[in-house]
Amino acid sequence: MTVLLGVVYAVFAVSALMTVWRIIVGPSILDRAVASDVLLTLIMCVLGAEMAINHHTRTLPLLLIVAAVGVFGSISIARFVARRDGVTR
């Protein structure tokens, strides 16, 4: 039981660190938009997992609001990014 909990924590932590690394490294702004979208999904998953593990419902409205509003971040980035942002591949 405790081992399984530790594995869950470790997997969440490692994936969050890798996602943050992609946000830092880049190379284009759309990569960062995709990575921040993943980070937001990861936060939702962590909030939900914490609720299921500790048996409470306090962060349930937060989950609903993040699910509803989180999409606007990457949509507005994709909408207003320049046609060519000078990426060298």
Place this chain on the structure above:
Amino acid sequence: MNEVREIAVLVLILIGALLCLTAAIGLLRFRDVPTRLHAATKPQVLGLLLICVAIALALESWAVTAFLVPIMLIQLATAPLSAHMVGRQAYRNGTIDERSLVVDELADDKRTPPAAGG
């Protein structure tokens, strides 16, 4: 019975966490925006669905389950929206590895004007 349920909840959460890990590995390993987008959309639907099932199983109340249904429906509706916008902008932006494409139907669309019906 209670013990079995706790184990099932933890296993569901673990599978959701592993989907998040695959998304992070995909973000690090893949080359361009559309392939990274492909990896990124896995936990957005299936991972969150598994976590929501885990919450419903752990709290075993119909009120919580009824609250989880709109969360999942909103996520199902908005995840393809943002993926579509980012993918289209990646194509126009040139942040796409064009040699890796098998079929490029948007390039055909560029040659034929939309009013030509082609």
